[in-house]
Amino acid sequence: MNFKIPRGTQDILPGKVELWQYVEEKARDLCRRYNYKEIRTPIFEQTELFMRGVGDTTDIVQKEMYTFEDRGGRSLTLRPEGTASTVRSFVENKLFGNPIQPTKLYYIGPMFRYERPQSGRMRQFVQFGVEALGSSDPTIDAEVIALAMEFYRELGLKNLKLVINSLGDTESRNAHREALVQHFQPRIEEFCSDCQARLAKNPLRILDCKKDRDHELMATAPAILDYLNEESTNYFEKVKKLLTDMGISFEVDPNLVRGLDYYNNTAFEIMIDGDGFGSITTLSGGGRYNGLVQEIGGPETPGIGFALSIERLLMALEVQNISLPVTEKIDCYVIALGEEAKLAGANISFKLRQAGFSCDQDYLDKKMKAQMKAADRFQATYVLIIGDSELEQNVVVVKEMATGEQQEVALDQITDYLLEKMNL
Structure with missing residues (x-):
């Protein structure tokens, strides 16, 4: 019998694995300089963790998770992303009780999503991500964004574009939510079944729909920036000023909502411009999640983080003809x-x-x-x-x-x- 590798996975062979080792070591060194400590969590967790942490209206939970029952009848899921597991560990191990706060963590490891395999998007892929838990200061928002941008810069990538938005606090989001419901409800039957379900649960996710992105109501949908209260507006202005002072260029996109339910206030994506990269131009993304720790059973704790795909990074380096200084020489x-x-x-x-x-x-x-x-x-x-x-x-x-x-x-x-x- 001839065995073949499962669809959506890959063997990383000698000659290529050195590139992975180089970028992973670059990530670890950068996190050392920013004083983020490595955390390693299990590859599978209780399914409920991702339903509560990622959000049951997301494509990840609804369509993409690898879920199975163990011999004890417990529902387990291969982790589709790293934030929920990191926050679960933060709560379970009471890291919020450490005298040094915020708790600054990073991870590098495999994630699993049942998606249609395509260039730069696999069913098993490796994420590098950071999470900063315990501070609601906009300074750490800027720090997390700067770390992500610096990672790409030090590897030599060019033509990067940072896009940011504010999803506001609870009050701002509730006001925006009501406006979205009023906007979409009269014609919601013209949208896909996913959007129809999201109208009641999380109408913000409608703006992230790939099937209906060309519908005319999308272009005229209320923008979150028009519903930010004074506190959320001031917070966003501070983040923008910090980035400007650091010399980090950015664009504000009021339609950037991110694909996970737990984001609020700052949200961002790093994209790449240029030919040869296909239709998916986003390299990484992240944002603030001030309610996630409580949702998973911990005390009220603000947090912010990002994650990126190593596969997409290596693809971008190849497209831009950037050679990493790795060698297979022996002494x-x-x-x-x-x-x-x-x-x-x-x-x-x-x-x-x-x-x-x-x-x-x-x-x-x-x-x-x-x-x-x-x-x-x-x-x-x-x-x-x-x-x-x-x-x-x-x-x-x-x-x-x-x-x-x-x-x-x-x-x-x-x-x-x-x-x-x-x-x-």
């Missing part, structure tokens, strides 16, 4: 000729690896010429050659591949010699 390749030499060569490799060198050798009894070709393929900096005559003299021949220069070095001095040569 040393050991060529051993003869049975006794192979034993000595294995020990040399072991000692060099202990000293911190990347090192490999032949395991297929190839001839000298074939082993030299292997060293070339590995892009080895040095080749160490040992045969019967070298064993008798207790030396190894060290060849620097870039120059072709060779030198005999005593076996017990080889590690120190290479440490000096490579300035390690």
Whole structure:
């Protein structure tokens, strides 16, 4: 029987995985500088967590979750996003009780959504995200947005566009909600069944509908910015000023609502302009969720965060012909000729690896010429050659591949010699 990889998933093979490692390390280093700490949560959670945390009117909950029953009859779901799990952990482990607040966390890990696979959108994908819990200061809104923008900037991406909006506080959203219901209700039968259900539960989500986005009522729908109260307006103005002071350009889009139910006040997306990226131009998005912690059973705690897809990031880098500084080179390749030499060569490799060198050798009894070709393929900096005559003299021949220069070095001095040569 021939087994094939499930649709919407991928194998990340050597030669490509180094790119993933590089961007993940870049994310970790950036979070270190911003003082965000890594959190790792389970890949599956109780289904109710996502229904309450993500929102039962979202496409994710209604159409895209991988849900199953375990042997105890409990409903579990592979996590479709990272915020709900992070907040659940924040509540369950009482991180709100730590003396240092806000709690600033980040995660990197696989998520799962049953979507139609397409370029840059997989059923299993990897998200990098941050969550800052415990502060309602607009400064941290700007910090989270700045972190996301800086991540892309440091990787070299160009033609980025930051789009922001305010969804307002509860009072502002309620006023906007009433206006939306009055606007859509007389002609709601012209919209899809999802929008008809959302009219009563969350009419704001109608504005995010992909099926009915060209309906004439969409263009004339009431904008949230017209319903912001004074407090929400002042908050949004502070966020905009902070971004301006940081030199971060942005556009205000009153129709930006985001796809999850828990957002309020600041919402944002980072998009990419340019040819070759297809119709889906959004790289990442996030926003403030001041009611989510309470919804999951914790105390009243404000929060803000964002998440991005590593797959879409790598796709954007490829479209813009940006090469990351990754290498598959190794430091040393050991060529051993003869049975006794192979034993000595294995020990040399072991000692060099202990000293911190990347090192490999032949395991297929190839001839000298074939082993030299292997060293070339590995892009080895040095080749160490040992045969019967070298064993008798207790030396190894060290060849620097870039120059072709060779030198005999005593076996017990080889590690120190290479440490000096490579300035390690």
